[in-house]
Amino acid sequence: VVKMVLDGDNCEGILINPFGPALFLPRQMLEPLSYVRPSSRIYLMEADITKVGADAIVNAANRTLLGGGGVDGAIHRAAGPELLAECRGLHGCNTGEAKVTGAYRLNADCIVHTVGPIYSGSREDAKLLEQCYKNSMDAAWECNCQTVAFPSISTGAYGYPIDKAAKIALRTVQNWLWEHPDSFMDVYFCCFSKADLMEYQNALSYLPDIPPEAE
DSSP states (O other): OHHHHHHOTTOOEEEEOTTSSOEEEEHHHHGGGGGOOOOOEEEEEEOOGGGOOOSEEEEEEOTTOSOOSHHHHHHHHHHOHHHHHHHHTTTOOOBTOEEEEEOTTSSSSEEEEEEOOOOOSSHHHHHHHHHHHHHHHHHHHHTTOSEEEEOOTTSSTTOOOHHHHHHHHHHHHHHHHHHOTTOOOEEEEEESSHHHHHHHHHHHTTSOSSOGGGO
16 A cells, blocks of 8 residues: 555555544655565474464475375374375475475465485585575475474484584575565474474574675
């Protein structure tokens, strides 16, 4: 509405509640509002990701995409057998990549499946984990999602140290949001335990407050 008023040459302002006590907002008061934009946010929580309502739920899958243990198995069980049937047609997924399916019985619009690296201590591990988060954000955005819920990728059976993984996860998502200023996405990191949550909270303190180019 503000944009329509400011774009209209003959518009002098907005009249609010014309059938009661009227409030008139003149054009000069509306101009600052055109610069106000919603901001994306990152939330940390101890939660069961299968019970979190979000447009996109990210699954820490294995390369087959046919279910497994941990969060992968939990998501398949909660979504129902239809998820497995759809995943069979995707013919697996490479490490660091992401593929999208329906969410079925989950309280979500879609599931983004990504395959994290098995930790070996190499630099390649960090690059692949970063790609998991970046490609998952890309996939969610392409599906017009505005809320995304992540598990802690690769920190379970794949052995990635959670203190290192948390820093990569938060930094990658923050950078993605800065690189996509029109995204307006809320991102939820769903931690399995209080100990995991504390690691994410500690990692959050290492993040810069503003983008490097804004310094």
